[in-house]
Amino acid sequence: xxxxxxxxxxxxxxxxxxxxxxxxxxxxxxxxxxxxxxxxxxxxxxxxxxxxxxxxxxxxxxxxxxxxxxxxxxxxxxxxxxxxxxxxxxxxxxxxxxxxxxxxxxxxxxxxxxxxxxxxxxxxxxxxxxxxxxxxxxxxxxxxxxxxxxxxxxxxxxxxxxxxxxxxxxxxxxxxxxxxxxxxxxxxxxxxxxxxxxxxx
Numbered sequence: 232x233x234x235x236x237x238x239x240x241x242x243x244x245x246x247x248x249x250x251x252x253x254x255x256x257x258x259x260x261x262x263x264x265x266x267x268x269x270x271x272x273x274x275x276x277x278x279x280x281x282x283x284x285x286x287x288x289x290x291x292x293x294x295x296x297x298x299x300x301x302x303x304x305x306x307x308x309x310x311x312x313x314x315x316x317x318x319x320x321x322x323x324x325x326x327x328x329x330x331x332x333x334x335x336x337x338x339x340x341x342x343x344x345x346x347x348x349x350x351x352x353x354x355x356x357x358x359x360x361x362x363x364x365x366x367x368x369x370x371x372x373x374x375x376x377x378x379x380x381x382x383x384x385x386x387x388x389x390x391x392x393x394x395x396x397x398x399x400x401x402x403x404x405x406x407x408x409x410x411x412x413x414x415x416x417x418x419x420x421x422x423x424x425x426x427x428x429x430x431x432x
């Protein structure tokens with residue numbers, strides 16, 4: 232069973248629907264025992280870094296997420312869910328992230344003809360041998376919606392990059408923790424394959 236963390240952030244239902252389309256058993260929950268009993272856990276979301284951390288705190292989910300990761304349960308952060316795994320974000324100065332992975336979230340730099348938020352399809356440059364990308368072409372196209380991007384402190388965890396005014400660390404993997412800035416649930420057959428790869432870990 233794959234548990235999706237429900238913390239009142241946007242876009243959670245579309246992740247659930249994508250997994251159900253793959254035939255995966257899912258539960259949308261914020262119940263500690265249910266989350267700790269799951270085979271895999273996903274932290275999706277769109278919205279503000281600060282608001283999301285406040286919600287996770289208010290629902291008592293921060294220690295639960297740390298416990299899931301410490302138990303080596305496969306864990307996937309999507310979009311805002313990726314950003315929350317890191318230490319801090321320029322979007323919400325003074326707000327601590329989950330700090331599960333080292334790095335920070337920066338604002339996409341303004342530039343002539345560059346629209347922010349970055350919204351649309353971009354190709355990925357795959358780095359290393361990320362398990363989420365098994366069986367995909369070398370430069371898969373995926374769908375992004377974001378104004379802030381990850382700069383990971385440890386280049387060893389980066390499994391995909393893209394460029395949009397800066398080099399964006401678009402996906403990371405460390406032990407049982409996976410995350411992607413793009414939306415696999417909105418990335419057509421490529422995204423479904425990525426979710427399937429996660430479900431099969």
